[in-house]
Amino acid sequence: GPPQEAGGDIAQQRLLQMDCLPGPLIDDSYLPSCLATADSDDVTGPSPPWTHTPYCRGESNYCVHTSTNLYGPDHGVIIIDGGANKTDKAPAVLAVERIAGPDAATLTRRKEPDPPAWEVRDIPGKGKGVVATRKILRGQAFMIDHAAVVADMRFPERVNSVDGRDMLREGFERHPAGKELLALARSSRDPDNAPEDIIKTNSFSVEIGGKGYMVIFPKIARINHDCRPSALTRFNETDFSNTVTAFRDILPGEEIAISYSSFGLTSAGRRKTLRLKWGFTCSCSLCTAPEDELAASDARRTKIQQLNDKVMKLVEEGTSTTDKDVAKEKLNLAAELYGELVEAVEEEGIVPHMGDHHEALGRLVAAAGDVEKAREWLRRGREEREEFESIGRGEMA
Numbered sequence: 001g002p003p004q005e006a007g008g009d010i011a012q013q014r015l016l017q018m019d020c021l022p023g024p025l026i027d028d029s030y031l032p033s034c035l036a037t038a039d040s041d042d043v044t045g046p047s048p049p050w051t052h053t054p055y056c057r058g059e060s061n062y063c064v065h066t067s068t069n070l071y072g073p074d075h076g077v078i079i080i081d082g083g084a085n086k087t088d089k090a091p092a093v094l095a096v097e098r099i100a101g102p103d104a105a106t107l108t109r110r111k112e113p114d115p116p117a118w119e120v121r122d123i124p125g126k127g128k129g130v131v132a133t134r135k136i137l138r139g140q141a142f143m144i145d146h147a148a149v150v151a152d153m154r155f156p157e158r159v160n161s162v163d164g165r166d167m168l169r170e171g172f173e174r175h176p177a178g179k180e181l182l183a184l185a186r187s188s189r190d191p192d193n194a195p196e197d198i199i200k201t202n203s204f205s206v207e208i209g210g211k212g213y214m215v216i217f218p219k220i221a222r223i224n225h226d227c228r229p230s231a232l233t234r235f236n237e238t239d240f241s242n243t244v245t246a247f248r249d250i251l252p253g254e255e256i257a258i259s260y261s262s263f264g265l266t267s268a269g270r271r272k273t274l275r276l277k278w279g280f281t282c283s284c285s286l287c288t289a290p291e292d293e294l295a296a297s298d299a300r301r302t303k304i305q306q307l308n309d310k311v312m313k314l315v316e317e318g319t320s321t322t323d324k325d326v327a328k329e330k331l332n333l334a335a336e337l338y339g340e341l342v343e344a345v346e347e348e349g350i351v352p353h354m355g356d357h358h359e360a361l362g363r364l365v366a367a368a369g370d371v372e373k374a375r376e377w378l379r380r381g382r383e384e385r386e387e388f389e390s391i392g393r394g395e396m397a
């Protein structure tokens with residue numbers, strides 16, 4: 001592409017970010033609703049894929065929508081969502097209707113092998129966790145899960161607490177796996193608010209139709225956090241599936257972990273975030289590593305963050321100037337610093353493969369004018385990305 005695009009590509013790169021759990025909602029965050037009154041008589045009977053009449057409460061547009069067999073008899077879903085007004089269908093409701101609709105035939109739902117490559121075990125200090133039962137290779141997708149509960153991220157602000165809790169209670173009751181969901185981990189012991197607490201402790205934040213949702217994937221909910229994770233999750237909006245892929249080789253008996261927080265923070269920042277947002281004291285492999293190892297990791301992550309900021313700034317400056325010499329100088333320096341960043345990221349081992357980084361570096365080098373060198377980086381990047389993606393293709397661990 002034209003050189004000017006290099007800046008945009010880098011800026012859009014989600015360098016230090018992956019799926020994160022949203023963290024506990026503040027207990028008093030249920031605010032009185034200021035939205036129009038929904039007429040609760042004005043609901044139609046259930047039609048497929050819905051198996052229940054929507055359960056609507058109070059003065060909001062929010063309802064619980066239930067499909068007890070969206071993915072076959074063993075996997076239902078409840079959606080807690082509201083449109084802009086009470087006749088508008090919310091994005092997650094439309095998504096379920098699309099998933100179950102005529103397009104469903106083209107959905108090839110991947111199944112996990114039997115027996116799976118993992119099992120749930122008690123992990124000292126962390127409650128339960130997921131452990132590999134056989135060797136899982138880097139790049140292999142070894143767990144596939146589907147959304148069981150989908151709740152609008154802003155539902156707690158938009159619906160008052162009494163109505164909100166009532167809707168969650170009813171939703172969990174209607175859910176065919178409601179009992180299993182209620183047995184998931186909880187960060188508080190308030191017996192009156194089990195569903196709310198379970199959403200706080202176990203949901204992922206994902207986007208559906210451009211809107212933010214808290215989603216429970218019941219199997220993935222058993223995977224603990226690690227600041228140097230061995231796996232990553234990928235949500236697929238078109239079928240509400242979430243696939244867990246190995247970051248690196250995982251040995252039999254090893255606990256499998258994902259990262260709940262962003263990689264850009266140093267250990268103190270991560271511990272604080274995990275404490276405040278998720279309500280637990282992290283005892284992951286890095287948080288409990290020897291002091292010098294932790295210090296080295298912190299230094300690298302600080303450096304990565306600083307280099308990233310500098311590169312962004314240089315790219316921004318280099319692509320917004322009309323002076324060609326200045327542009328070249330800025331982009332050359334950006335490419336040099338990005339090279340250092342790539343080294344530090346590789347050493348810290350916090351991204352699953354370096355392909356995207358190498359390609360980004362290639363585009364930067366191209367923008368700075370060195371076409372030969374750029375080709376080499378782009379080729380390496382593509383190869384690495386393809387290698388990672390092909391390792392587990394077709395077969396699951």
Ligand SMILES: C[S@@+](CC[C@H](N)C(=O)[O-])C[C@H]1O[C@@H](n2cnc3c(N)ncnc32)[C@H](O)[C@@H]1O
Binds near residue numbers: 129202279
């Ligand atoms: C999504 S659940 C993970 C599965 C959970 N351990 C269970 O028993 O079902 C999140 C909870 O697991 C625990 N947890 C996860 N990662 C942890 C870690 N690195 N150190 C300590 N506790 C952790 C915390 O209690 C947290 O609230």
